[in-house]
Amino acid sequence: MPPFRKYTIQESGAFVETVAYPPTASGPLDGLRFAVKDIIDLAGHRTSCGSPDWGRTHPPAAANALCVDQLLGAGARCVGKAICDELAFSLDGENYFYGAPLNPRAPDHVTGGSSSGSASAVACGLADFALGTDTGGSLRVPAANCGIFGWRPSHGFISTAGVTPFAPGFDTVGLLAESADLLSRAGSVLLAASVPGDVEVGALHLISEAWANADQEIRAALSRTVKLLQGLFGDKVHETSLREIDGGGAGLGLASWYETSSILQWCEMWSCLGSWVESVKPALSPKAAKFFELIKNTDRRRLGDAVRTRERYCRRLKNFLGPRDLLCFPTVPAPARFKGGVKVDRPDQPKTNYYPRTLSLTAIAGIGRLPEVSLPLAEVGGVPVGLSLLAAPGQDAYLLGVVQLVASRSGL
Amino acid sequence: MPPFRKYTIQESGAFVETVAYPPTASGPLDGLRFAVKDIIDLAGHRTSCGSPDWGRTHPPAAANALCVDQLLGAGARCVGKAICDELAFSLDGENYFYGAPLNPRAPDHVTGGSSSGSASAVACGLADFALGTDTGGSLRVPAANCGIFGWRPSHGFISTAGVTPFAPGFDTVGLLAESADLLSRAGSVLLAASVPGDVEVGALHLISEAWANADQEIRAALSRTVKLLQGLFGDKVHETSLREIDGGGAGLGLASWYETSSILQWCEMWSCLGSWVESVKPALSPKAAKFFELIKNTDRRRLGDAVRTRERYCRRLKNFLGPRDLLCFPTVPAPARFKGGVKVDRPDQPKTNYYPRTLSLTAIAGIGRLPEVSLPLAEVGGVPVGLSLLAAPGQDAYLLGVVQLVASRSGL
Numbered sequence: 001m002p003p004f005r006k007y008t009i010q011e012s013g014a015f016v017e018t019v020a021y022p023p024t025a026s027g028p029l030d031g032l033r034f035a036v037k038d039i040i041d042l043a044g045h046r047t048s049c050g051s052p053d054w055g056r057t058h059p060p061a062a063a064n065a066l067c068v069d070q071l072l073g074a075g076a077r078c079v080g081k082a083i084c085d086e087l088a089f090s091l092d093g094e095n096y097f098y099g100a101p102l103n104p105r106a107p108d109h110v111t112g113g114s115s116s117g118s119a120s121a122v123a124c125g126l127a128d129f130a131l132g133t134d135t136g137g138s139l140r141v142p143a144a145n146c147g148i149f150g151w152r153p154s155h156g157f158i159s160t161a162g163v164t165p166f167a168p169g170f171d172t173v174g175l176l177a178e179s180a181d182l183l184s185r186a187g188s189v190l191l192a193a194s195v196p197g198d199v200e201v202g203a204l205h206l207i208s209e210a211w212a213n214a215d216q217e218i219r220a221a222l223s224r225t226v227k228l229l230q231g232l233f234g235d236k237v238h239e240t241s242l243r244e245i246d247g248g249g250a251g252l253g254l255a256s257w258y259e260t261s262s263i264l265q266w267c268e269m270w271s272c273l274g275s276w277v278e279s280v281k282p283a284l285s286p287k288a289a290k291f292f293e294l295i296k297n298t299d300r301r302r303l304g305d306a307v308r309t310r311e312r313y314c315r316r317l318k319n320f321l322g323p324r325d326l327l328c329f330p331t332v333p334a335p336a337r338f339k340g341g342v343k344v345d346r347p348d349q350p351k352t353n354y355y356p357r358t359l360s361l362t363a364i365a366g367i368g369r370l371p372e373v374s375l376p377l378a379e380v381g382g383v384p385v386g387l388s389l390l391a392a393p394g395q396d397a398y399l400l401g402v403v404q405l406v407a408s409r410s411g412l
Numbered sequence: 413m414p415p416f417r418k419y420t421i422q423e424s425g426a427f428v429e430t431v432a433y434p435p436t437a438s439g440p441l442d443g444l445r446f447a448v449k450d451i452i453d454l455a456g457h458r459t460s461c462g463s464p465d466w467g468r469t470h471p472p473a474a475a476n477a478l479c480v481d482q483l484l485g486a487g488a489r490c491v492g493k494a495i496c497d498e499l500a501f502s503l504d505g506e507n508y509f510y511g512a513p514l515n516p517r518a519p520d521h522v523t524g525g526s527s528s529g530s531a532s533a534v535a536c537g538l539a540d541f542a543l544g545t546d547t548g549g550s551l552r553v554p555a556a557n558c559g560i561f562g563w564r565p566s567h568g569f570i571s572t573a574g575v576t577p578f579a580p581g582f583d584t585v586g587l588l589a590e591s592a593d594l595l596s597r598a599g600s601v602l603l604a605a606s607v608p609g610d611v612e613v614g615a616l617h618l619i620s621e622a623w624a625n626a627d628q629e630i631r632a633a634l635s636r637t638v639k640l641l642q643g644l645f646g647d648k649v650h651e652t653s654l655r656e657i658d659g660g661g662a663g664l665g666l667a668s669w670y671e672t673s674s675i676l677q678w679c680e681m682w683s684c685l686g687s688w689v690e691s692v693k694p695a696l697s698p699k700a701a702k703f704f705e706l707i708k709n710t711d712r713r714r715l716g717d718a719v720r721t722r723e724r725y726c727r728r729l730k731n732f733l734g735p736r737d738l739l740c741f742p743t744v745p746a747p748a749r750f751k752g753g754v755k756v757d758r759p760d761q762p763k764t765n766y767y768p769r770t771l772s773l774t775a776i777a778g779i780g781r782l783p784e785v786s787l788p789l790a791e792v793g794g795v796p797v798g799l800s801l802l803a804a805p806g807q808d809a810y811l812l813g814v815v816q817l818v819a820s821r822s823g824l
Contacts, residue, residue, distance in 0.1 A: 024713050041683060062686030062708075066581070066679060066715065073716040156568030156781070159581035159676075159719075162683030168580070169478070169571035189716075192723035264571075267478060271453060271574030274474030296474075301436050303478065304485040304601075307571075311604035318806070369568070394730070 007104055007124035014082050014101045014120035016048065021068075021078035028185055030075035035082045035121040035130040037114075040173070041065045041162035042081055049164050050086040050095050050114070053282030065162025067131055067173050067190060074189040079127055082117030086288050087273065088133065088166050090114060091141045091358060093336075096285030100339055105147040106383040109336040112145035114138040115176065119146040122176045129177040129186045133163060135170045136265055137362030140374045143176055144386030145336035147376040149183045149403070150176045154393045155369035158190050167268035170261070170366050180407035183373070184400045196401040202324030204233040205240035209254040210329030210361055215352075218330050218385050221378035225387050228409055229328065240327075242364075245320045246313065254360045257313065261363035263306040266295040310367050317368040321392040326402065327364065331374040331386035333357040364390065371396040373403045377410055419516055419536035426494050426513045426532035428460065433480075433490035440597055442487035447494045447533040447542040449526075452585070453477045453574035454493055461576050462498040462507050462526070465694030477574025479543055479585050479602060486601040491539055494529030498700050499685065500545065500578050502526060503553045503770060505748075508697030512751055517559040518795040521748035524557040526550040527588065531558045534588045541589040541598045545575060547582045548677055549774030552786045555588055556798030557748035559788040561595045561815070562588050566805045567781035570602050579680035582673070582778045592819035595785070596812045608813040614736030616645040617652035621666040622741030622773055627764075630742050630797050633790035637799050640821055641740065652739075654776075657732045658725065666772045669725065673775035675718040678707040722779050729780040733804040738814065739776065743786040743798030745769040776802065783808040785815045789822055 009015060016038050023030070036042055039049045041061035048055030063069075068078065083098045085091075093110035094100040101120030103111040111119045115132030119142035122130050132139045134152040143150020151174045158173045165171055175190070177183035184195040206226070211219060230237050242254060270292075276282070277292050284292065321327070334352045365372040370393055374386035389406070391399040421427060428450050435442070448454055451461045453473035460467030475481075480490065495510045497503075505522035506512040513532030515523040523531045527544030531554035534542050544551045546564040555562020563586045570585045577583055587602070589595035596607040618638070623631060642649050654665060682704075688694070689704050696704065733739070746764045777784040782805055786798035801818070803811040 025716070027716070041687075059687045059691030062690045063679075063683045064712070066683055069679070069712045069715050070719060073713055159680060161577075161580050161680035163580075165573075165577055165580070168573050168575075168577070192720040193727075267475075267481070268571060268573035271475045271478055275453075275471045278474045279471030300476070300481045301485055303481050304437070304439070307482060308604040315605075 007102065007126065009126060012102045012120050012124040012126055013099055014117040014124060014126060015080040016083055016098065018080045019045070019078055021072060023075045023077050024072045025075065027074035029071060029189060032076045032128040033079045034071055034076050035080040035118055035127040036068060036078055037084050037118045037130070037132045038081050039084055039088055039133060039164045040068060040131055042068060042078065045081060047164060049088060050084045050098060051282060052097050053280060054087065057280050061162065063162060066159040070189055071186065080121060082121050082130060085114035085116060086285055088114040088135065088138060089269065089291055090287065091137055091355070093142060093145070094339065103146050103336065106336060108338055109383050110145065110339050112141040112336055115142050118176050119143060119148060122148050122178055129175050129182050132174060132176055134172050134174055135167050136261065136359055136366060139174045139176060140331050140362060140372060140386070140388065141358060143374040144331035145384060147384030148176055148178055149180055149376065150374045151183055151187055151400070152365055152372045153396050154371045157394065157396065165272050167265040167272065169268055170265055180404045180412065184404055187400050188397065191396055193397040195397050195404070199398060199401040199405055200324065201233055201236070201402060202322050202326070203236040203238060204229055204326050204328055205238050207327055207329045207364070208239050208241045210364065213254060213357055213360055214330040214333040217380045218333065221380050221385060222330060222387050225377045225410065229406070232406070232409065246316050256309065257363040257367055258356060258360040260306050260309045261366050262359065263298065263302050264310060266298045267300055267303055270295045270298065313367050314369060317370065318393060323392055323395055324398065325392065327390040329361060329388055331361065331388040333361060335380045335383035335385055369393045371399050373399055375403060375406060376412070419514065419538065421538060424514045424532050424536040424538055425511055426529040426536060426538060427492040428495055428510065430492045431457070431490055433484060435487045435489050436484045437487065439486035441483060441601060444488045444540040445491045446483055446488050447492040447530055447539040448480060448490055449496050449530045449542070449544045450493050451496055451500055451545060451576045452480060452543055454480060454490065457493060459576060461500060462496045462510060463694060464509050465692060466499065469692050473574065475574060478571040482601055483598065492533060494533050494542060497526035497528060498697055500526040500547065500550060501681065501703055502699065503549055503767070505554060506751065515558050515748065518748060520750055521795055522557065522751050524553040524748055527554050530588050531555060531560060534560050534590055541587050541594050544586060544588055546584050546586055547579050548673065548771055548778060551586045551588060552743050552774060552784060552798070552800065553770060555786040556743035557796060559796030560588055560590055561592055561788065562786045563595055563599060563812070564777055564784045565808050566783045569806065569808065577684050579677045579684065581680055582677055592816045592824065596816055599812050600809065603808055605809040607809050607816070611810060611813040611817055612736065613645055613648070613814060614734050614738070615648040615650060616641055616738050616740055617650050619739055619741045619776070620651050620653045622776065625666060625769055625772055626742040626745040629792045630745065633792050633797060634742055634799050637789045637822065641818070644818070644821065658728050668721065669775040669779055670768060670772040672718050672721045673778050674771065675710065675714050676722060678710045679712055679715055682707045682710065725779045726781060729782065730805060735804055735807055736810065737804065739802040741773060741800055743773065743800040745773060747792045747795035747797055781805045783811050785811055787815060787818060788824070
């Protein structure tokens with residue numbers, strides 16, 4: 001891939017505002033710049049969560065989020081508060097109120113969301129890495145769309161203090177970066193663990209339902225990378241189905257992972273946001289208004305089954321995955337949509353059933369509390385797509401080490 | 413122990429208000445009543461978090477917290493919103509604004525907090541079990557003081573959606589119950605896992621620093637139980653030091669666990685509450701006002717070291733503990749204080765250095781993300797004290813099974 005050209009702040013449209021927070025100490029991130037998604041607190045600023053009325057009805061943050069202070073304390077400086085999708089629930093990358101940040105690798109296409117500005121800032125060269133959050137794909141999807149690295153950590157290992165909660169059973173704070181090296185350097189600060197330089201790999205499982213769920217063009221574009229992985233993992237590459245992981249029975253496919261994670265996230269989001277929506281009656285985009293109607297009316301008696309299914313899948317994944325084993329599949333099932341979807345119905349917008357298909361892929365790490373990294377390893381028609389590697393819960397440092405290895409072998 | 417006599421709602425003083433939420437479905441908790449700590453949302457009610465100004469400045473909850481809906485969906489009914497300590501940060505059990513719920517087993521002594529009303533409701537027979545939260549001991553301490561069972565779950569496995577966040581890296585939602593059986597029945601609903609009836613035990617590690625940290629009277633009172641455990645675990649009972657778990661080197665003792673967890677929790681709490689405190693300028697008890705001054709002024713450059721130490725301890729514990737191994741030590745280092753500490757300086761209040769000593773014990777599960785259950789297995793001078801068992805992260809169902817076994821062998 002060609003080196004990234006630098007874009008101006010105006011061209012990128014990544015930031016709600018630029019800021020200048022100096023490092024609080026010297027450390028492994030000396031000299032590096034980072035952006036912060038606007039649902040993560042920066043002391044002295046209002047956190048808007050992509051909604052002007054959220055910002056208006058909440059006081060300025062008294063303290064930085066913990067993750068921000070971790071990075072400032074390791075030598076990095078914060079340069080901008082990055083736009084995100086309205087109340088962090090969509091994968092669009094087009095905010096009805098704040099606009100759509102530039103995807104410099106595919107300017108007619110969206111960045112994806114909800115960590116849209118964080119992805120744009122990194123892809124445009126305005127930050128070396130960026131903090132974002134990922135509940136249902138909000139780091140992985142924009143990473144794939146923008147041709148950068150994106151890491152959703154294991155659930156519960158990076159503090160969410162100072163980060164607005166949306167669905168705490170799924171919410172994670174993670175990173176976007178231009179290179180595997182930068183991802184590892186910043187990741188190791190958040191994890192407080194060193195990323196191994198030399199990794200010994202276990203088994204690599206290509207999840208068959210997830211591959212089948214992706215466009216033929218994406219499978220073809222990633223085939224070169226799969227060959228590379230076969231070179232690295234040798235005879236430990238397997239085609240594995242989710243049914244097999246779920247005990248080999250007549251278990252349900254990817255649709256059940258998607259449905260389970262949707263119900264849980266909808267109920268959690270209404271528990272977290274419902275009181276504010278009902279009392280403030282905020283200005284919402286038509287899409288958000290529709291979404292809140294949907295989650296408000298979710299039958300919460302379905303929760304029992306959904307929690308049971310989630311925990312069963314989670315336990316099965318945990319028992320299946322050894323500490324060095326990985327799952328692998330395309331991050332997104334289709335390339336990024338054209339821009340304009342939020343305000344305009346574009347006739348050239350292909351009907352791809354994009355949301356259910358994408359959320360089916362992102363649900364695997366969400367349900368399983370697994371770490372996942374999207375690597376920018378291919379393009380389809382000039383639009384970047386990503387390949388995802390997932391590890392066992394808590395194996396984030398190992399996963400980041402594998403990502404560095406794969407990236408260097410791929411010439412990234 | 414004598415059977416619990418029933419107390420009236422007025423005698424107990426456990427509730428902010430009584431409620432009547434019927435079950436939404438029939439299930440394993442049919443016919444059981446539960447109380448809910450007033451930092452956990454009940455739809456239609458204001459959640460006060462033990463602070464009148466918090467309630468006043470936040471809208472009524474639009475939805476139940478997820479854990480409440482899980483229990484209602486399993487057949488239980490909710491009978492009360494239980495008092496908690498002001499903004500959930502203390503272990504007192506005496507709320508400056510709402511009063512001190514009754515500890516029926518030791519009426520001159522506090523229940524402990526912050527899940528004070530939840531513990532009182534259970535101990536007074538007004539609820540079969542109660543939901544509470546535990547960041548730094550808020551379920552375990554009142555369980556020990558009130559002579560009931562208290563379970564702090566593994567971090568991240570019970571959803572906190574609809575529960576006010578204070579220190580999300582440590583916050584957990586868990587249960588108080590009168591019996592091990594009720595704890596298991598309700599726990600298995602929250603966990604979505606069955607509690608094994610027949611458990612095969614691994615090693616039991618009596619943590620030497622934690623035992624040394626407790627009053628001689630507590631160690632003596634628990635010695636009968638330790639003998640019982642030796643009968644169950646046989647030659648797999650070991651005296652183990654935290655230094656040994658931390659790699660056998662010249663590592664730091666319990667004081668370092670306490671200090672690490674304090675710094676992290678203070679920083680997280682200021683990230684979560686600081687904006688509200690600074691903008692609303694709420695009425696605070698003198699103790700809370702002092703606490704917020706303290707956490708506001710914590711040097712956040714200490715975060716880097718604290719996160720690194722926490723994650724090292726957490727990894728060491730995880731590597732040390734097999735899936736059936738347990739840690740064991742007294743839940744509290746001293747019996748519950750006399751009532752009256754919040755508003756009156758009682759001359760008969762012994763100077764016990766209570767907070768650092770207690771938080772040193774509760775820090776072990778907090779730092780390690782481990783599940784812990786306090787069992788009501790002894791008394792000191794007529795005041796209940798607890799024995800804690802801790803398991804590896806995610807081994808909650810196994811731990812609840814062991815608790816049932818130990819309870820039945822102890823005649824509870």
